[in-house]
Amino acid sequence: MDTDSLAPLRDAIARLWQAHGRETPVEGLYLTAVSAPTGPIHAVYRPSLCVVVQGAKISMLGDRAFCYDAGKCLIASMEVPIRAEITEATPERPYLAFSLALEPATITDLLCEMGAAADIPPGPALAVHRLGAELQEPLLRLLQLCERPRDVAILVPLIRREITWRLLQGPMGPALRQIGLAGSPAARIGRAIAQIRDSFAEQLQIARLAEVAAMSPATFHRHFKAVTAMTPVQYQKQLRLQEARRLLLSDAADVARVGYAIGYESPSQFSREYRRMFGAPPGRDRVAIRKGLAPQTGA
Structure with a gap:
């Protein structure tokens, strides 16, 4: 991708960062601006789209590395703990990115309209793709809405729905389907993940988690590792x-x-x-x- 095409997104992030910092007037839309490479950052990614418009970052899911730089997107299809580092950033060319929370209800609604099947095999909870031109325009409009607060309540839901539709129609569609299809193996693993999250201080019971996912223990263990690159433990x-x-x-x-x-x-x-x-x-x-x-x- 020609990085010059990212200039409007870069300019919008820079303006919003000066005005608001990390949190924007749009719920679930967060900005990042960092002027130097970081050490390890430990976090929990929730279902979201992250777009890098300058600099580079690497996120580790278990032992799998996902590298993304200017003009690339990372999709997190479910809640997973990660270790990340911003690898390219300088005061002159800071790392600039934004993340947008993805709404499972919107994804499910659009999948119903598409008539998508629910037999998608589970894949990794993270995926990296190039930002397509068809996504840049609605993403830019979403950022620009932060400067027009009176329009946020009315227009943000429409633009978020458009962004979700574009994502489902493109190469990131399979990752999003893992969020929206309630009966898919990945969605059932997501229910087990929620169980671990809600009771993480308790002793892990694989049989109970497999029951929550409606799988045999062996199938559950295999699918869980396919999605998270980790064992449940x-x-x-x-x-x-x-x-x-x-x-x-x-x-x-x-x-x-x-x-x-x-x-x-x-x-x-x-x-x-x-x-x-x-x-x-x-x-x-x-x-x-x-x-x-x-x-x-x-x-």
């Missing part, structure tokens, strides 16, 4: 440790108490696994983040 561990980091930063609780709160019975195991994920033991990591020496959790 690995997925739960990442959620637990990201929640531990949030708790450490949000209050003055001691490390052992945070470990117990997220389901660890052994403080030494909690400290060991926390260090393996974040590069420092919990207490030292909390101090480093508060001093601005370590990357914070965030998208």
